Every structure is written in structure tokens, then in C-alpha cells.
Amino acid sequence: MNLSYSLFRGASIQLDAIDLDLHHASTKIASLASVKNVWPVRYFEHLANGKGSSGNSNIGKLNHLSKHFARTTADNDTVGYAPHVLTQVDKLHAEGFTGKGIRVGLVDSGVDYNHPVLGGCFGEGCIISYGKDLIGDDFNGTNTPVPDPYPQDCLGHGTHVSGIIAAQENYLGFIGAAYGANLGMYKALNCAGVSSNDVLIAAFNEAYEDGSDIISLSVGIISGWKEDPLAIAVSRIIDAGVPCVIANGNNGPFVFSSATPADGKGVMAVASIENTMTPLLGTEGFTSLDSSSENLTSFVWIPGTPAFPNITLPLWVVTPNTTAYGTWNACSPLNENAPADLSDKLVLVELSDCSDPDIANSLLKNNAKYIMFYSSDDDLSNLYSVSTTPETLGSGMVPRQQALVWRDLLGDGTEVYATMIEPQSAGTAAAFFPNDSNGGCVDEFSSWGPTWEADLNPRISTPGGSILSTYPLWMGGYYVDSGTSMAAPLMASIYALIMEARSIKDPKTLMGLVSSTANQRKYVDYNTGIFYEGLAPVAQQGAGLAQAYDAVHATTTLSVSSISLNDTNHLVNSTDFTITNGAKQAVTYSVGHVPTLSREAYKTGQSTLGRSTTPSNATATLTFSETKVTVPAGGSAKITIEVTPPQGLNSSNLPVYGGYITLSGSNGENLVLPYLGVAGSLKNARSIDPGYSFIYHTTGRFPQEAPDNDTWTIPYPTVGSKPSTSSTIDYPALGVEADAGIPLLRADIIPLGATPAKTTNILGVDVAGSLHGYPVRWLNTNINQVAFNGVTQEGTILPEGNYAVLLRALKIFGDEENPGDYFTKQTGSFNIKYASSTT
Incomplete structure (x- = not known):
């Protein structure tokens, strides 16, 4: 690829691994005076989906859009759309701001x-008004891209992201956060969601040079x-004046789990907040309080096997009074209080304690032909396509929240009739149900910072959990997905609204406005299920939940958007920031400090990063030159701020601490400055x-350290050939696990004893070469x-003999020319x- 752009001049080169020594050729290229x-x-x-896919998310190829908007929180409009309420986007829409005139470049799957x-079209005058396909239909991540002018999506991801920004009003009850903006789509992901850094570099630079005001990834x-x-x-693009908003990852x-390039300098890295209203997308059915077709109320159901035909039947609910063990399910046959013949009823039954076919079999004793299951809890991800019996004529599943409404009506003696339409002819519908568990909290899957150099990360949070948006028409048209992938385009939309409202495009200024006006969320420990009164760590939520309206109307600005205090060895124990009052009158600010919980990266006695390390109340002490100004x-x-780091923490476990400097203005503005x-x-x-750095046999069932001084007899190699760890030939292989970030990792081959290999001294050790792909960085x-x-990275075939691998990992902040700045470990021989052999 020719990567000749105003901000990045380079090329992507694929070398022939059979005829060329890869390392030698790349070294020659690197040695050219013009190559930096x-x-x-x-x-x-x-x-990928942060929460794992659920059966109700993709409804398949349904061809009809509902005319009876199904929603529990609002009428047929988008005023109360939860992600927009959480971020105050709805308030800016009410003021007439839609992102009009702003160009948002998206780098995605098309x-x-x-x-x-x-909008239904592509090009000038359309909502998707610019962009291109950078890879073509046959790109697999390794072959040469073949660009195309039309960025059509074959994955779905890019269409979902696009709808979060630019979807127009529709019957499903959502709308794009910047629905007046123009989108540019730069297709860089293939149908499997794969890309490469050269393609992504090209996409970003194309989006920049085509005049994007914001670029989102x-x-x-x-x-x-x-x-x-x-x-x-x-x-570089950010330094040139175009803000880049990037998902922080689902790790x-x-x-220390953030994704690149979200952890780049100046990037608005976005964490994910769980939606307060969980959407359910599915097939549309209707109820009425009589058997007529008037005054229908829409509801959403998931078709089972078999699905319902076109029928209208009265609902009948299984109750504890009709079951042998006083339950709402029917794991055993119904008792004498139940009608003997339920063939003319749609039976509503809880799915719990046994399987759906077991319940269907039990209900057959009463000749039940049509069964609507409902879940035993409020978790919508537990809905799925149920299975029944050959005698069943129709089945499906609804959420517990919906079933409880019907149970209450039936319990009061009200008749409820359900009108079902066979799925191929039914409409697509959406319903929104309150999330009373973790709605409004940072999602468990959302990646934590900081970076391995203690830079603050993520920067901000927006709703990314359980988001309904557009999907390719051939894949169903709509989809509910979760991830920081969904949070990033919402943040890009907020930038677009601020740009329109304040005519500000400078990345640093925008980040400062959004960061200082954010709303901090409380901490949920998903491992223990504890909901803390304290705030979630800065390393999890950044500045907090973006508040678009407050960012637009804030008159106070801060000179920095965050403060990184670094680690103990490089502690920034004194720093400062400047408050600028843009109001028309003097403002008095009270300066305070709200620390957050700290959290260790590792557990004591464990070498790998801990998934469930316990938070601590140990916090830093901050003193200010003035507490009122x-x-x-x-x-x-x-x-000016003086910092005393927290005491009593186990430093070997790398605890990460943080908090918020608060400013309360007499003009009513409340601002924050996050630190970490x-x-x-x-x-x-x-x-x-220490337990996973060894030589092993590739033909073993799994990597396991081979005995010291073990012998491998292997075919004589060809220069440039690369063996696979899954080869049917038994090769020696290196297995090494990095337990922390490593700026540079060497895997040098050392000849032992009388082995006649030629050597070169590297950092004080005579080595015969490197393993393939080494050294590696970052x-x-x-x-x-x-x-x-037998072939080194440098293209040398080593002679027969005895060897070991010397692993050398450069320490963070270390000098790569200093041997003392490496952790070392030598494998067995x-x-x-x-x-x-050849002669």
C-alpha cells in the first residue's frame, strides 16, 4: 500500500518469505536515510460484543416494520430515549442542535x-455522503487490498455504529445522537471483522484529508x-486539529487492559456505561381486552419451535393454584383446578426448574396446543427460541416484565386476548424495559486503564451496553449490541453537537469541556455483586459519564483535562492547573477533592493480572494552594496541588488510585478534574x-515444558521458511507469557557447549540469532x-547442536541499550x- 499522506508518508510492503530474508530486507529498508x-x-x-451474543438480539430477515410502536416508557417518539437522557443529548436536541454541518468520519466495516x-443512498446529498472501501471484497488481512468506491457493509458492525450517530426517526423508538450530521464511511474491516494497521492508518488519513471534523473508530x-x-x-491527526474518538476495548x-489506538496521545478513549432501559428486539404480537381487532396493544415475543400461526386466543396463566407444587411453572402435570381442555387458550407459563420441552409435555395432559413461555427473572439475555413437542401448534417466549402485566390483569379477572402473526409476515418491534440492576453503571467488560506508562485512560464514558441500532437490511435491519464499540460513536455525536453549538473544533478544548462537566458513576464490583457508595475508579470510568448539555453551556474552562501522577518512582507530587472564567461576571469557586477507590492490578501470590482484585479505601491526600478563589x-x-500518595497498599501488586478535583462555582457550575x-x-x-517461559514439543496436546537437554530431529530447513506451532512435525517451540507490559522482548538463541554456531554479541551476550518474529515491541x-x-529471524540456518533461548524483557521506562534494564530468563537446553542435510 502507498501510504503517502500529508501527515504520514510511508508504504506497506509484503516481502516474499520464500526468496527473501525478511529480517535482512527490512533492515536494509530501515537503514535508508529517508526512512525514519x-x-x-x-x-x-x-x-467484539462485550456481553456475548443473546438469542433475542438479531431477529433475522424480518421484512416489516411495526406500525404499533412497542415501548414501555414513551409514546411514539424518541424524547425519552435512554442513552440520550443519560448523556443530556435529548436536551440539546430540544434546543435544535442535531450536528448539522458536521462531517463525522467512521473507520469500520462499511x-x-x-x-x-x-437515508437510503450514498454520496453527495445523502446522510452517508462520503468515504470509500479501502480493502475490497476479498481482503483477508494478509493479501493486497483492492479499493472500491462503495463502502458496503458485510459484517454489520459499521452499520450499527452509523445508526448510533445518524439514524433518523423510526417506529422502533431510537434516533441518532447527531442525526443532522453527515457521515463518511471508510471500510477497513472485512466480513470477518479483520483489518491491519496499514489499512487503518490509510483509513484515518483518508478521513482526515477528506475534511472530516471528527473521526471515530x-x-x-x-x-x-x-x-x-x-x-x-x-x-498526528489530533495534533493537526481533528479530534479522534476511539473505543477503549472490551477487556x-x-x-491495564486498554486497546490501541485508544491509548494514543490525545485520543478521546471511551468506556462503556450500561443502558438504563434494556431494549428487546423481536417479533410483534398484539393484545386486547376483548377479541376484536380494535385498541390493540403491541408487545414483543421471540418465536419458538414451532412458532405461532395467525391466531387470536384468550390468555390463560398457570398459577400456583393450578400446579401440584404451588409453582408458576408446569414441570409436572396441572392439578384438578386447571381446565381439562386448554386447546382454545394461549397458555402463559414460567420457564423455570425444568426444560421447555418438559413443560410442554406436562401441558399436553390438558391438551394445550399454544404456549407462551416467560423467563423467571428480568434478564432479557435469558430469552431464546424455545422448543416444545410435535403436538404443540405454536410457541414463543416473552420477558418476565411483560408476563407480569398479563398476570396482574388475569388475576383481577380481566380477559386478555393475544393476536399472533406468523413470524414471516409479522412486523419487527422493540420494547424497552428498566434495568434496575446495573443500568447507569460502567459495564464489566469495559477496559480499564491506565496505560503501561501511567497515562490516564479511559478519558470518558458513554452508554454502550444494550444499544439498539441499525443493521444491514439483509441481516434483519436492526440489532441490539453491547461494547465500547457502541459507546464511541455516541461520544463522537456529542462532539458533533458541541461543534455545532459552540463552533469549537479544537481537540484539546473539546476534551476539556466534556471531561470537566462529566457525571461520575458509583462503583459496582461485578465479581462480588457489591454496589459501593464510592465512585468508580478513574481507571475504569475516566472523567465519568459525558454530559453534552453541560459541556455546551459551561462558561468555565480548565487548562488541562486530566492529571497523571505517574508511578511511585516518578511521582508528580506537585502540579497545577488554571481556571478560566468565561462568564460575564465574577465567579467564586470552591476547590475540593473526591477520591475514588483504589484497586490492585495483581493478587498477592499471582503473577498474572487479576480479574477480581479487591478495591481499597486507601486514597491519596491532596492539598491546594487555595480552596476558594x-x-x-x-x-x-x-x-497548585501538593500530592501525598496513598499509604498501606501493597506496592508489588501495582495498586492504581485516583479521584477528582472538584470545583463548585457560584454560578452553579460544578466541574471535575480527574487524576490517576x-x-x-x-x-x-x-x-x-516464571511458570510459562519454556521450550516445548509442538506435537504435544498442550504446551508443557520439555525435559532439559531434550532432542528434536527435524527436516533440514529452507531459508525463509516458517514452521507452525500446529505442525504435524515435532518442532521445539518457545512458550512465553507476558505478565505486564513489555516495551521490548528479545528471544535470543544461545549456542551451548561445543556447538559450532557463529555468534554476535548483543547486550553483552554471544547469540546465534533470534527466534522468528523477535525481538517484538509494545x-x-x-x-x-x-x-x-533451525532458521533464525536473521535468515541463518543454525548447525546441529545444543541451544537455549535467552529471554530478555526491557523494563518499563528502561533504556534498551542498558543490559541492566532487562528482566532475563534462560530456558532449558x-x-x-x-x-x-545439504552441502
Whole structure:
């Protein structure tokens, strides 16, 4: 690929691994005077559904849109749409702001621009007015992209993201947060959701050069390093004046789990908040209080096997009075209080304690032919397509919330009739149910910061859990999805609204406005189920939940949007910020401090990052040069902060602490300045896992350390060949796990004894070469496995003999030229013999 752009000049080169020595060729390229850096091509994926897919989310190829809007919170409008209420977007819509005139560039999987809710067209005058396909239909992540002018979506992800920004009003009851904006779609993900960093770099630069005011991305890989080449390219665009909004990743609840390029310098990295109203998308049915077709009330159901035909029947509910054990289910036959013949009823029954076929079999004793199951709790993800019996003529499932409404009516003696339409002819409908468990809280899947260099991350939070949006028409047209992928386009929309309302486009100013006006959320420990009174850590929610209206109308600005206190070795124990009063009158500000819970990255005695580390009340102490300051209209005031880090924490577990500096203005404005620090030494963070750094046999059932001085007899290799860890040939392979971020990891091969290998001294050690793909940079916590067939990364075939691998992991903040700045671990020895040789 030719990557010749105003902000990034380069090329992506694929070398022939059979005829060329990859390392030698790349070294020659890197040595050219005009080349500033060389990076390997890395493969990226869309940020997969944070909550796992559920049976009700994708309703399939339903061809009709409901004319009877099904919703529990509002009439047929979008005024009360929960994600917009949470973020105050609804207030800006009420003031007439829609993002009109703002160009939002999306880098994603394309978009179904034929979708009527997205305008139904592509190009000038359309909602999806610009963009392109950068990869073509046959791109697999490794072959040469073949661009195309039309960014049609074959994955669904990009269409869903597009609807969050730009969907027009529709019968399902949602609308885009910046529905007046123009979208540009740069298709960089194939049908499997795969891309590569060279393609993504191209997409960002194309979006920038086509005049995008904002660029949004919901793609990434776990990283924690701002030095990744894609992150660098994005940061250049931000420095050039275009804000970039990027999903922070779905790798929570681990600390240090952010994705690149969200952790790049200046990026608005977005965490996910769970929706307060959970949408259920499915097939539409109707009820009435008589058997007529008038005064119908719409509801949503999930078709079972078999699904309902076109029928109208009275509801009859299984109650404890009609069951042998006093339950709402029918795991055993009904008692004498139940009608002997239920064939002319639609039986409503709870699905609990036994399977759906068991209940259907029990109800057959009373000749039940039509059964509507409902779930035993309020979790909509528990709905699915039920199975029944060959004698059953129709079945489906509704949520408990809906069933309770019918149960109450029937319990009061009111007759309820259900009109069912067979699914192929029925409309698509949506219903919204209150989420009283974790609605409004940061999602468990949402990635935590900070970066491995203690940069504050994420920056902000918006609703990304359980979001209804558009989907390709051929995939059903609509979908409920979850992830920071959904949170990022909502944040991009908020930027568009602020740009329209305040005519501000500077990335730093926008981030400051959104960050300082955010609303902080309380902490939920999903592992224990505890809902804390204290605020969620800054490393989880950033500044908090974005408040679009407050950001538009704030008159106070702060000189910085956040403060990173670094780690213990580099503690910023004194810093300052400036308050600027843009109001027409003097404002008095009270300065305070609200600390958040701290949380350890590791558990004591465990080497890998902990999923369920316990939070602590140990917090930093902040003192201010002034706790009350009056700033004249148009004036500024500097506040100096002295920091004492928290005491009593186990520094070896890398506790992350933080909080919010608060400003309460006499004009009614309440602002925050988030800060974050690490109460331990990042340079001393565990990196090479002591229990997973060894040589193993590739033909074993799973990687297991081979005996010391073991022998492998392998085919004589060809220069440039690369063995696979899944090869049927038994190769020696290196397995190594990184337990912390590693700026640079070397895997050098050391000849032992009288092995006649030529060596080069690297950092004080004579080595025969590197394993394939090494050294590698900017690693996060993961397992790396590579087989060895006798050919080094440098293209040398090693002679038969005895070897070991010396692992050297550069410490965070370390000097890569200093041998003392590496963690080292030498594997057990292994012998190489060739089954055949060449002369």
C-alpha cells in the first residue's frame, strides 16, 4: 500500500518469505536515510460484543416494520430515549442542535447505506455522503487490498455504529445522537471483522484529508502503549486539529487492559456505561381486552419451535393454584383446578426448574396446543427460541416484565386476548424495559486503564451496553449490541453537537469541556455483586459519564483535562492547573477533592493480572494552594496541588488510585478534574511469567515444558521458511507469557557447549540469532508461542547442536541499550538434529 499522506508518508510492503530474508530486507529498508522507522504489519479486529451474543438480539430477515410502536416508557417518539437522557443529548436536541454541518468520519466495516433509516443512498446529498472501501471484497488481512468506491457493509458492525450517530426517526423508538450530521464511511474491516494497521492508518488519513471534523473508530487490540504505529498516526491527526474518538476495548475488568489506538496521545478513549432501559428486539404480537381487532396493544415475543400461526386466543396463566407444587411453572402435570381442555387458550407459563420441552409435555395432559413461555427473572439475555413437542401448534417466549402485566390483569379477572402473526409476515418491534440492576453503571467488560506508562485512560464514558441500532437490511435491519464499540460513536455525536453549538473544533478544548462537566458513576464490583457508595475508579470510568448539555453551556474552562501522577518512582507530587472564567461576571469557586477507590492490578501470590482484585479505601491526600478563589469575568486563576500518595497498599501488586478535583462555582457550575496514579514501580512490574517461559514439543496436546537437554530431529530447513506451532512435525517451540507490559522482548538463541554456531554479541551476550518474529515491541499481557525449525529471524540456518533461548524483557521506562534494564530468563537446553542435510 502507498501510504503517502500529508501527515504520514510511508508504504506497506509484503516481502516474499520464500526468496527473501525478511529480517535482512527490512533492515536494509530501515537503514535508508529517508526512512525514519519500520514497523511490522499487525492484524486488528473489531471490538467484539462485550456481553456475548443473546438469542433475542438479531431477529433475522424480518421484512416489516411495526406500525404499533412497542415501548414501555414513551409514546411514539424518541424524547425519552435512554442513552440520550443519560448523556443530556435529548436536551440539546430540544434546543435544535442535531450536528448539522458536521462531517463525522467512521473507520469500520462499511455501512448499509441503502437502509431507509440511514437515508437510503450514498454520496453527495445523502446522510452517508462520503468515504470509500479501502480493502475490497476479498481482503483477508494478509493479501493486497483492492479499493472500491462503495463502502458496503458485510459484517454489520459499521452499520450499527452509523445508526448510533445518524439514524433518523423510526417506529422502533431510537434516533441518532447527531442525526443532522453527515457521515463518511471508510471500510477497513472485512466480513470477518479483520483489518491491519496499514489499512487503518490509510483509513484515518483518508478521513482526515477528506475534511472530516471528527473521526471515530471502534476497532483495536489490547495494548496499553501510545507508541504503537497506528496510535502515532492517530495522534498526528489530533495534533493537526481533528479530534479522534476511539473505543477503549472490551477487556475489562482487568486493570491495564486498554486497546490501541485508544491509548494514543490525545485520543478521546471511551468506556462503556450500561443502558438504563434494556431494549428487546423481536417479533410483534398484539393484545386486547376483548377479541376484536380494535385498541390493540403491541408487545414483543421471540418465536419458538414451532412458532405461532395467525391466531387470536384468550390468555390463560398457570398459577400456583393450578400446579401440584404451588409453582408458576408446569414441570409436572396441572392439578384438578386447571381446565381439562386448554386447546382454545394461549397458555402463559414460567420457564423455570425444568426444560421447555418438559413443560410442554406436562401441558399436553390438558391438551394445550399454544404456549407462551416467560423467563423467571428480568434478564432479557435469558430469552431464546424455545422448543416444545410435535403436538404443540405454536410457541414463543416473552420477558418476565411483560408476563407480569398479563398476570396482574388475569388475576383481577380481566380477559386478555393475544393476536399472533406468523413470524414471516409479522412486523419487527422493540420494547424497552428498566434495568434496575446495573443500568447507569460502567459495564464489566469495559477496559480499564491506565496505560503501561501511567497515562490516564479511559478519558470518558458513554452508554454502550444494550444499544439498539441499525443493521444491514439483509441481516434483519436492526440489532441490539453491547461494547465500547457502541459507546464511541455516541461520544463522537456529542462532539458533533458541541461543534455545532459552540463552533469549537479544537481537540484539546473539546476534551476539556466534556471531561470537566462529566457525571461520575458509583462503583459496582461485578465479581462480588457489591454496589459501593464510592465512585468508580478513574481507571475504569475516566472523567465519568459525558454530559453534552453541560459541556455546551459551561462558561468555565480548565487548562488541562486530566492529571497523571505517574508511578511511585516518578511521582508528580506537585502540579497545577488554571481556571478560566468565561462568564460575564465574577465567579467564586470552591476547590475540593473526591477520591475514588483504589484497586490492585495483581493478587498477592499471582503473577498474572487479576480479574477480581479487591478495591481499597486507601486514597491519596491532596492539598491546594487555595480552596476558594474568585475569578473575575474573563480572568484566570492558578491552583497548585501538593500530592501525598496513598499509604498501606501493597506496592508489588501495582495498586492504581485516583479521584477528582472538584470545583463548585457560584454560578452553579460544578466541574471535575480527574487524576490517576500508580502506587508502585512500573519499572519493577512482573513481565516474563516464571511458570510459562519454556521450550516445548509442538506435537504435544498442550504446551508443557520439555525435559532439559531434550532432542528434536527435524527436516533440514529452507531459508525463509516458517514452521507452525500446529505442525504435524515435532518442532521445539518457545512458550512465553507476558505478565505486564513489555516495551521490548528479545528471544535470543544461545549456542551451548561445543556447538559450532557463529555468534554476535548483543547486550553483552554471544547469540546465534533470534527466534522468528523477535525481538517484538509494545507487548501487553498475553501468551506468545513460536516454533523453531533451525532458521533464525536473521535468515541463518543454525548447525546441529545444543541451544537455549535467552529471554530478555526491557523494563518499563528502561533504556534498551542498558543490559541492566532487562528482566532475563534462560530456558532449558535443547538439541537440534537434522533428518537430512545439504552441502
